[in-house]
Amino acid sequence: MLIRYKKAFEKIAMGLLSFMPNEKDLKKLQQTMKNYETDESWQLFLWKEDEDIIGLLGVNFTDPKMMQIQHISVNPSHRHQGIGKRMVNALQEMFPDWKASANDETIAFFEKCMQEGNTAEGSGC
């Protein structure tokens, strides 16, 4: 399930964020975490399964009711099980009035997700 980030999850969140190709530099990663902790329009969500945090979704909420997925990452041991798509789906369910979009870093996966329809079941988005 998708849960909101809390400071207690900082280390695991940074680990997951570091899988993003544009977050390999430690200084950049620390700045990104700071933005999520201080900028109200930047919101981090984590995917929790059986008490483990195994995925991360970073979103920028902008007018008019747009939510841009800036970061998406799944623990390598849990990839190809539909978690990435389920996270996008769960975000849309959590904020039904907001339109999901992507940035340059997440567009490839986001578009793949959209192509495969919009079902909550299986690996569909």
Ligand SMILES: CC(C)(COP(=O)(O)OP(=O)(O)OC[C@H]1O[C@@H](n2cnc3c(N)ncnc32)[C@H](O)[C@@H]1OP(=O)(O)O)[C@@H](O)C(=O)NCCC(=O)NCCS
């Ligand atoms: C992208 C990511 C979140 C997908 O998580 P996941 O839980 O494995 O995703 P799902 O199981 O829901 O979907 C897997 C599908 O997404 C595809 N996919 C994975 N990464 C992709 C990417 N960067 N661009 C496009 N498609 C991608 C896989 O090929 C797979 O397709 P298939 O089912 O046809 O084989 C994960 O691979 C990851 O954490 N990557 C590192 C971080 C990253 O690069 N994020 C930005 C992605 S644009």
